[in-house]
Each structure stands twice: as structure tokens, then as C-alpha cells.
Amino acid sequence: MSRDSRFEKNIICIGAGYVGGPTMAMIAAKCSQYKVTVVDISAARIAAWNSEHLPIYEPGLFEVVAEARGRNLFFSTDVEAAIKEAEIIFVSVNTPTKTFGEGAGKAADLQYWEKTARDIVRVSENDKIIVEKSTLPVRTARAMERILNANEKGIHFEVVSNPEFLAEGTAIADLDNPDRVLIGSQLTEEGLRACQSIVDIYANWVPRERILTTNVWSAELSKLVANAFLAQRISSINSISALCEKTEANVTEVARAIGKDSRVGHRFLNASVGFGGSCFKKDILNLVYICQSYGLHEVARYWESVVQMNEYQKRRFVQTMLRVMFNTIAGKRIALFGFAFKADTGDTRESPAIDVTLQLVEERARVVVSDPQAIENAKKDLESCLSLIEFAEDPYKAAEGAHAIAIMTEWEDYRKLDYKRIFDQMEKPAFIFDGRNILDHQKLYEIGFNVFPLGMPASKHF
Numbered sequence: 001m002s003r004d005s006r007f008e009k010n011i012i013c014i015g016a017g018y019v020g021g022p023t024m025a026m027i028a029a030k031c032s033q034y035k036v037t038v039v040d041i042s043a044a045r046i047a048a049w050n051s052e053h054l055p056i057y058e059p060g061l062f063e064v065v066a067e068a069r070g071r072n073l074f075f076s077t078d079v080e081a082a083i084k085e086a087e088i089i090f091v092s093v094n095t096p097t098k099t100f101g102e103g104a105g106k107a108a109d110l111q112y113w114e115k116t117a118r119d120i121v122r123v124s125e126n127d128k129i130i131v132e133k134s135t136l137p138v139r140t141a142r143a144m145e146r147i148l149n150a151n152e153k154g155i156h157f158e159v160v161s162n163p164e165f166l167a168e169g170t171a172i173a174d175l176d177n178p179d180r181v182l183i184g185s186q187l188t189e190e191g192l193r194a195c196q197s198i199v200d201i202y203a204n205w206v207p208r209e210r211i212l213t214t215n216v217w218s219a220e221l222s223k224l225v226a227n228a229f230l231a232q233r234i235s236s237i238n239s240i241s242a243l244c245e246k247t248e249a250n251v252t253e254v255a256r257a258i259g260k261d262s263r264v265g266h267r268f269l270n271a272s273v274g275f276g277g278s279c280f281k282k283d284i285l286n287l288v289y290i291c292q293s294y295g296l297h298e299v300a301r302y303w304e305s306v307v308q309m310n311e312y313q314k315r316r317f318v319q320t321m322l323r324v325m326f327n328t329i330a331g332k333r334i335a336l337f338g339f340a341f342k343a344d345t346g347d348t349r350e351s352p353a354i355d356v357t358l359q360l361v362e363e364r365a366r367v368v369v370s371d372p373q374a375i376e377n378a379k380k381d382l383e384s385c386l387s388l389i390e391f392a393e394d395p396y397k398a399a400e401g402a403h404a405i406a407i408m409t410e411w412e413d414y415r416k417l418d419y420k421r422i423f424d425q426m427e428k429p430a431f432i433f434d435g436r437n438i439l440d441h442q443k444l445y446e447i448g449f450n451v452f453p454l455g456m457p458a459s460k461h462f
């Protein structure tokens with residue numbers, strides 16, 4: 001099949017997930033002159049993208065999809081037809097941590113990525129630009145070019161790296177107004193031409209000075225490093241939260257004081273029960289693995305400690321619960337407010353709430369999980385102990401008869417609940433553990449709660 005000549009460019013994306021769907025919807029909405037087709041092997045996912053109930057929850061996403069869908073944005077399972085038609089192929093398949101063989105537990109599992117490359121080679125009839133949208137180990141583009149250009153049809157594929165920096169919950173705002181767009185290419189004539197084609201897409205709405213072009217290895221590595229730096233800030237402030245609890249310093253005050261230094265900056269300094277999400281841990285471990293494979297063991301250990309601190313923070317949270325609830329939580333009802341890894345998403349991948357729940361279950365607590373968007377995913381995550389857990393979307397119901405509440409996700413709604421009403425329905429003494437430091441602790445104390453925030457003095461009635 002040749003290109004659809006009604007459109008200036010035929011762009012496709014392989015992988016209709018959290019990145020492929022929103023990113024391509026934004027390109028289609030901003031560039032009605034391009035035909036944008038998003039394909040996936042999951043028929044269920046594609047059906048959901050074509051329905052009123054999109055497969056992911058993301059504020060503002062539906063409006064963007066609705067604007068372009070059927071006009072110049074299409075979702076399809078016909079991967080082959082889409083590949084044939086495309087001039088530019090974004091690849092946004094999953095690149096999880098490898099669970100087997102060499103590098104298990106750290107290295108990126110590139111099987112989906114390579115399968116896509118082989119599909120592209122098999123089906124293509126003309127030259128194409130392949131855009132790495134997935135997060136990949138540095139130097140993957142070299143392997144891809146070898147696989148793609150080993151074809152015997154005389155077709156040339158140019159591989160460009162264009163990593164995605166959107167955060168879930170704010171994906172649409174991030175795509176609409178990105179801090180930067182990064183495009184890395186080979187510095188050959190063909191590479192630079194391919195790079196310019198990708199620049200031209202984003203230049204439809206992103207100011208030119210925010211579109212950075214680099215060599216392809218810098219682009220690949222920058223994505224891993226960006227996530228590592230962000231996660232490192234959280235682990236740094238979380239490590240200090242432990243010290244604050246020992247010294248009566250207040251981690252929020254410390255974060256404000258250091259964040260006022262413009263060299264440090266104030267963002268990403270909220271102490272928490274731990275960072276989650278599909279990428280921070282996976283990408284840091286991938287970075288660690290790459291460093292190890294180049295013999296840079298000190299560098300690898302340095303970055304690995306960011307993940308270790310995060311594991312410590314989750315364990316520490318449960319240990320505090322156990323200690324202050326008189327060293328036993330067996331049989332006690334504990335309501336978790338929030339299960340998503342952050343607010344404004346239904347995504348629970350690597351959510352700290354998973355580990356906290358499993359540890360509480362291990363202590364034989366009766367856990368009730370509450371969340372406005374993530375109950376379905378929570379049920380899948382907790383499959384191994386489903387019969388021991390209750391689920392209640394309504395936080396008031398979850399807290400009925402509970403001994404303790406633990407805030408796991410910073411949903412805005414949790415700030416606004418009627419905590420007097422909740423307190424009245426709980427077992428006494430009633431405990432609240434604020435794993436996100438979002439509540440009014442003084443007010444809760446006055447209601448009668450024993451309040452345990454992170455990294456600041458507790459307020460208790462005994």
C-alpha cells in the first residue's frame with residue numbers, strides 16, 4: 001500500500017500505551033495536515049482507543065483524542081498496513097526490566113522492540129525514518145540500524161531517538177507545552193535530514209528554541225539520566241525525612257529552605273512513602289546495568305543506591321505503623337487511601353502502595369484499598385492475596401471500623417474529606433499515617449487522631 005496522498009505526511013506509532021496514545025493524539029490534534037495512525041497488537045487496547053472509554057485515565061486526554069479521531073487520527077490493529085503506508089514510524093512499545101537470563105532484574109528487555117524492528121523490515125517497501133520513542137539503553141540505535149539495514153530489498157532506514165519526557169497525570173499539559181523536545185540523530189547527511197523531519201513535526205506547536213537536537217547517543221542516554229536525576233532528588237529528600245524524624249526537624253521546612261536556592265530549585269522535593277511508576281526504577285536499574293557492563297562499578301553502585309533508598313523508605317513506613325500501633329497489626333483493619341502511584345492517574349505500576357499492602361498482609365493486617373481510579377489495577381496487582389483484601393472506592397466506607405488510615409496517593413479529594421465523620425466511625429485509638437504529607441495534621445490531631453506524617457514530629461494523644 002502506498003502513502004495516503006490526502007495528507008502531507010503519514011506518521012504511525014507502534015504501541016498504543018501510556019506514551020504512544022497521548023503523544024500521537026497530540027501530534028494529530030496540532031497537525032491536521034498529517035495522518036497519524038496508532039497501532040497495537042492488543043485488540044482490546046485499540047478497541048478502547050476507538051471508544052468513549054479510553055484505555056488510560058489522563059486529564060484532558062479525551063478532548064484531544066475526540067478532536068482528531070476519525071479526522072487524521074486513527075487507531076488500528078493492522079500493523080502491517082500501517083507500516084507500509086508510513087514515512088515515519090514512531091516505536092513506543094514497552095521496554096520492561098528483563099526477568100530472565102543475562103542481566104535479569106536490571107537490563108532492559110528489548111524483545112518487543114526487536115520484534116517491532118523485524119516487523120518493519122519484513123513489511124516495508126520503501127525508505128523510512130524510525131523514531132525511538134520508547135526508553136532504551138544507550139547505543140540501541142546502532143543495533144536497530146544493523147537489524148533494519150540488513151534487509152535485502154535495498155531499503156534504507158534512518159534511526160532517530162526522540163525520548164518522551166511526559167509525566168502521567170499531566171501528560172496532556174506536558175505534551176502541549178514541553179520543557180524541551182529532544183531529537184538525536186546520526187550526524188551524517190541522511191541522519192540530519194531525518195532529524196529535521198522530526199523537528200518539523202514538533203515545530204508545529206513547540207517553540208524552536210525548546211527543540212534540542214543532539215547526537216543519537218546523547219539523546220538515548222539523556223532520557224535515562226533525566227529519570228535517574230529526578231528519582232535521585234526524591235530518594236535524597238526521603239533519606240532526610242528519616243533523619244528529621246529522629247531530630248524533630250521538619251522535612252517540609254528543610255525542603256522549602258533548600259529549594260529556595262535557585263541552584264537547587266523547589267520542585268520534586270516532596271518526601272513520600274516512595275516513588276513509583278513504571279519507569280524510575282526500571283530506567284535506573286538499566287543505567288546501573290549499562291555502567292556495570294562498561295566496568296564502571298562505582299558509578300553503578302552510586303545510582304543503585306537511589307533505588308535502595310526507595311525500598312528502605314517503603315519498609316520504614318510499614319515499620320513505623322507496626323511500632324506505633326503497639327507492635328502488632330494482626331487482625332487490625334487498615335484503610336489505604338490511594339493505590340495509584342501518583343494522583344490523577346489510574347496507573348499502579350510499581351506503586352509504593354503495592355509493597356506497603358503486601359507487607360501489611362504479611363503482618364496479617366486486614367487491608368482495605370480505596371482509590372478513585374485504580375481499584376481495577378489494584379485487584380490485578382494484589383492477585384496473590386486477593387481473598388485477604390477488601391476494596392472500597394468510597395474512602396468513608398473504607399475507613400469504617402478501621403484502626404488506621406494510611407495516605408498512599410496525593411489525590412486532591414483526600415484533602416477535602418470530612419475527617420471528623422471518618423474519625424467517629426473508626427476504632428480508637430485512631431491512627432493516621434500521612435505517606436504524602438498532604439493533610440492538615442494539627443486539625444486531625446484536634447479531632448482526636450494520632451497523626452504520623454513523614455519526616456516531621458508525630459502528634460499523639462498518649
Ligand code: NAD
Pocket residue numbers: 014015016017018019020039040041042045079092093094095112115116133134135136164165166167168278279
Ligand atoms: P505500555 O505498556 O503502556 O504500552 C506499550 C504498548 O506496546 C502495549 O499496548 C503493547 O501491546 C504494545 N506492543 C508491544 N509489542 C508490540 C508489537 N510488537 N507490535 C505492536 N504493539 C506492541 O508502555 P508505555 O508506558 O506507553 O511505555 C512505552 C515506552 O515509553 C517504554 O519504553 C517506557 O519506558 C517509555 N516511557 C513511558 C512513560 C510513561 O509515563 N508511561 C513516559 C516516558 C517514556
Ligand code: UGA
Pocket residue numbers: 135164165166167168169227230234267268269270271272273274275276277278279280341342343
Ligand atoms: C516520570 C518523569 O517525571 C517523566 O519526565 C518521565 O517521562 C516518566 O517518568 C517516564 O519516563 O516514565 P511519572 O513516573 O509519570 O514521570 O511521574 P512523576 O511525576 O515523575 O512521579 C514519579 C513518582 O515520584 C510518583 O510516585 C510520585 O508520587 C513520586 N514523587 C514525585 C515523590 O515522591 N515526590 C516528589 O517530589 C515528586
